[in-house]
Amino acid sequence: MELNEILKQFKKIESSHEYKAKSRALILASHQDLKTQSLWRPFLISEGRFGASLVMTSIIIVALLGGFSIKSTPDSGSFPGLDLAGIEAEAQAIDIQIQLTSLNYEEYAKPKSTKVVGALPVKKEKEVVNDDSALIAELKKMDGEIETEVIQPVEAEPGIDQALEVLAL
Amino acid sequence: MSRMQKKLLLFLTTASAVFVFGLFLYPNNAGAAEVPASCSFKEDIASLEALKDESAAQQINYLDTIKAELKIRKGILDKIIICSIKEAEDLKNELELMRGDSKNIIDLRNKFLTELDQAINYYESQKNGIADLGILGTKNMAKKLIDWRASSFDYLVERTNYFSTWEKNQVFINAAGDRLRQIRKSVLSVSEDDVEVIKILDEAENNLQKAQESNKDAQDSFWGFESTDESLNAIKSTLEALASTYQNFFDLTNVVKKSPPPEKK
Numbered sequence: 001m002e003l004n005e006i007l008k009q010f011k012k013i014e015s016s017h018e019y020k021a022k023s024r025a026l027i028l029a030s031h032q033d034l035k036t037q038s039l040w041r042p043f044l045i046s047e048g049r050f051g052a053s054l055v056m057t058s059i060i061i062v063a064l065l066g067g068f069s070i071k072s073t074p075d076s077g078s079f080p081g082l083d084l085a086g087i088e089a090e091a092q093a094i095d096i097q098i099q100l101t102s103l104n105y106e107e108y109a110k111p112k113s114t115k116v117v118g119a120l121p122v123k124k125e126k127e128v129v130n131d132d133s134a135l136i137a138e139l140k141k142m143d144g145e146i147e148t149e150v151i152q153p154v155e156a157e158p159g160i161d162q163a164l165e166v167l168a169l
Numbered sequence: 170m171s172r173m174q175k176k177l178l179l180f181l182t183t184a185s186a187v188f189v190f191g192l193f194l195y196p197n198n199a200g201a202a203e204v205p206a207s208c209s210f211k212e213d214i215a216s217l218e219a220l221k222d223e224s225a226a227q228q229i230n231y232l233d234t235i236k237a238e239l240k241i242r243k244g245i246l247d248k249i250i251i252c253s254i255k256e257a258e259d260l261k262n263e264l265e266l267m268r269g270d271s272k273n274i275i276d277l278r279n280k281f282l283t284e285l286d287q288a289i290n291y292y293e294s295q296k297n298g299i300a301d302l303g304i305l306g307t308k309n310m311a312k313k314l315i316d317w318r319a320s321s322f323d324y325l326v327e328r329t330n331y332f333s334t335w336e337k338n339q340v341f342i343n344a345a346g347d348r349l350r351q352i353r354k355s356v357l358s359v360s361e362d363d364v365e366v367i368k369i370l371d372e373a374e375n376n377l378q379k380a381q382e383s384n385k386d387a388q389d390s391f392w393g394f395e396s397t398d399e400s401l402n403a404i405k406s407t408l409e410a411l412a413s414t415y416q417n418f419f420d421l422t423n424v425v426k427k428s429p430p431p432e433k434k
Contacts, residue, residue, distance in 0.1 A: 079359075081351030082422050090348070091415035094341050098408045101334055105401055160249050160256070161318070163210035166217065167245055167311035 208252035213245045235304065242307040243299055249314065250296045253322075257285045257292070260329050269336050277391050278336075281329050288322055328391065331400045335387050338407055342377075342384055345414050349373055352418065356425065365424050373417035380410035 158166075220241060224234040264278050264285075295310065302310060353370055360366045387403035 079352065079355040079425060081348050081355055082418070082425060084422055087348070087415060087418045087422065090341070090344055091412070091419070094408060094411050094415060097334070097337065097341065098405075098412065101401075101404055101408060104330060104334065105405075157207075157209035157211055158214055159208065159210065160252055161315070163214060163245055163249055164311045164315045164318075166210075166214050167242060167249075168308055168315060 205248055205251060208255065210245065213241065213248065217241050239304055242304060243302065246299050246307055246310060250292050254289050254292050257289045260326065261285050263333060267336050269339055273388060274336055274339065277332060281332055284325055285329065288325060324397065327397045328400065331397060331404060332391055334404055338384060338404065341411055342380060345377055345411055348418065349377055352421065366421065369417050369421045369424065373414050376410050376414040376417060380407050380414060383407040383410060
């Protein structure tokens with residue numbers, strides 16, 4: 001019985017307030033195990049790379065958008081409207097238009113009977129035949145009956161006006 | 170999205186793509202059946218001449234020759250009408266593709282479109298009478314068409330082509346005007362006392378004004394019944410004056426390059 005009484009008294013044992021405070025302070029001040037931060041560590045290391053990458057990307061984007069210029073010497077391009085490339089392009093377009101207009105004029109300046117609208121100037125078929133005949137005859141006269149090779153002119157396709165002339169006969 | 174839905178979507182996308190591709194590939198033959206593959210009359214003329222040779226050699230009798238010749242002649246006349254209408258239609262298409270949207274351009278374009286429609290109507294009216302023609306009739310119709318083309322249609326075609334050229338020039342005139350205004354504003358803001366710069370700017374202004382005046386002359390010539398030479402000369406003067414304006418711009422670029430850079434205010 002005496003033993004039972006002693007065991008019951010053990011239940012009432014408590015640590016002193018002074019010991020509690022001291023132990024708590026010791027635990028908090030002790031070195032913490034780094035394994036508890038392992039999940040965050042890679043992220044913390046890559047933070048530096050991420051930042052550098054962000055800065056580089058920003059620089060490239062700004063450069064591509066023409067946000068700054070490396071030109072240090074001003075030229076005529078400093079004046080709006082006086083960009084040489086633009087002036088040259090427009091002048092060239094006008095030059096081409098002048099040439100096209102001249103070609104157009106030459107087309108219409110052809111005699112009406114040989115003109116075909118929307119096509120290259122056409123030479124009359126009869127004229128071609130006559131020219132060849134005359135040339136061959138002349139060559140035969142000069143060289144006897146020796147075979148002579150004559151380069152045939154390229155025959156132009158007869159168009160509407162030529163067909164009408166043939167039909168009118 | 171379920172697998173079935175994905176398959177259905179893929180099928181619909183493929184089917185749509187094939188359909189759209191097919192639209193581009195499939196030729197639009199509506200109304201094209203009567204247009205000949207070529208408007209060259211080489212073979213038609215050759216067959217008419219071959220018939221004459223056969224007839225001269227008495228290889229076929231007179232009546233058969235007449236029948237065959239009439240058939241060939243009518244065929245050629247039909248083709249001439251179709252090709253002439255195509256000529257006018259091609260010009261109409263060119264006018265309809267014009268991008269200029271100013272009132273001057275639209276009014277003149279409508280005028281030429283109307284005239285081309287009238288020409289097409291004339292050809293259509295001639296087409297209807299071909300079936301009843303004899304050999305002499307085909308000869309007379311050919312002469313009539315020659316006269317009409319020389320007096321009316323060729324003139325219309327020439328003027329329409331010059332109008333197309335004129336319409337394209339409007340872009341150049343506007344561009345030169347914009348550029349001159351821009352240059353004047355920027356250059357004078359820093360070189361208002363530079364005699365050489367002011368001289369070149371004034372020359373450019375004069376040349377542009379000449380271009381605008383000639384351009385107006387060309388525009389007026391299309392409304393009247395002036396010779397096509399007047400339109401052409403006005404167009405040429407416009408382009409020459411524009412070329413001189415751009416020469417002034419080049420000169421100005423060189424002068425500005427030699428000048429000290431503008432000070433930033």
